[in-house]
Amino acid sequence: MTTRRDLELVVSAWLDEGPTDLPPTTRRAILAAVPTIRRRRAGVLGLVGSGPAPSGRGWAELATAAVILAVALGLMLGVGLLGTVRPSPSPNPSAPPSASAPATPLPTGRAAGPTPFGSATLLSSAVNHFSLTVPAGWLVVPATLVWDGAGAPANDAPVADQLLPPTEQGRCQSVFVCAPTLWVVSAPTTGSLSAWVAARDAASAEDHPCPAIPESQRPIQVDGTPAVLETTHCPTAGGPLVLTAEVVRGGRGYVFALQDNAREAAVEALDAQEFVALLQTVRLSP
């Protein structure tokens, strides 16, 4: 029988067998991405990773922050922006679609300076032919390849424009921080919306543990075009939430998708709200 001490030694020795150097490709990828990341403004509270509760100067900062927040909220309410964040003027607006250049870096409208409160950027995808308003603080991983319309690309497929909200403490009960993942793919199609939706459902059932028939389906509009909003869990029993909005315009079929592993009803309701709000900012450019 393995004693406690033996076990600890064996586990430690086993864990010691493994890499200790960062692969050069990862290092390069990190450093290449750094200039494209819009940084957080130095927080008024500055509490990230600070540990102890604010004291003295910290409370003064807290009060200052509260005033700023109240003013900002008041301004947003005053101009009707609450809930639907509008894009700040983009220094690099939509580029013309370029189907033949899938690896072209995509303009994401990144500003050089700090992010103003409540601002947002415009993601204009030259691969997937759409634009939408990216809420402040979200990370964008642009698509680098053109999708041929086969299968059901997941969030991290190179054909997907991926949107990553900041992980949020307190959003989920079951894990410390959590956030959904959103992505967009599109491909040419000659079929109708219903044919596009049926093909996507079949592909999801084949490529992923999703049911062939989604749990719910309802009509919505994306950029003034009839679309279908589907809700499902993959797999049905206890699987993560997957929301998709499918739309066809100008010979191009789109899939806007959100997935969330939280498996908490309150979080899923929030996901649905945020997903629909994001869809309202979408502009299709097939």
Add this chain to the structure above:
Amino acid sequence: MRGTLVERARDGDDVAFAELVDLEGGRSYGIAYRILRDAERAQDAVQQAFLLAWRELPRLRDPDRFGVWLRRLLVNACYEEFRRHRRWSANVRALPLDGPAGPDDMVPADERDALERGFRQLTPEHRAVVVLHHHVGLSLGEIAEVTGVPVGTVKSRLFYATRLLREALSADELEREVRPA
């Protein structure tokens, strides 16, 4: 030295941040690899953690806490990476039994396989506690700080994980005993 680098990176110096990546990258990758047991996913988690670090660094008030803060980002990135690939991926990649390994004679192959099997059954939260304790050498209190859960939860996770790993090794010993020579 590191404190100065953190301060410079916090102020927007990407050269200083690159030096931080060089200082912390290997250790971070080692932790992520051991939690995820997959080189590619570990690279993704490390990348995600460092990019989040760069983005959030202006809000880090105390440079001395950079290490704990980065590990927290890293562990959360590992959780996310673990779940991201469990969500949609029907074709679950087999976890490598023999990643980039050290000396072969440190742990017998049978035991290594048994530990690998046992470890795979653990949630990422349990894996993180095992790695941070047995590999990084953090105390339970330090692990609590990194993972953002109470010390009691860390103890409980370590207890459960240790029991499972012991069971995996015991089953392997039993199998070897009854296996004909």
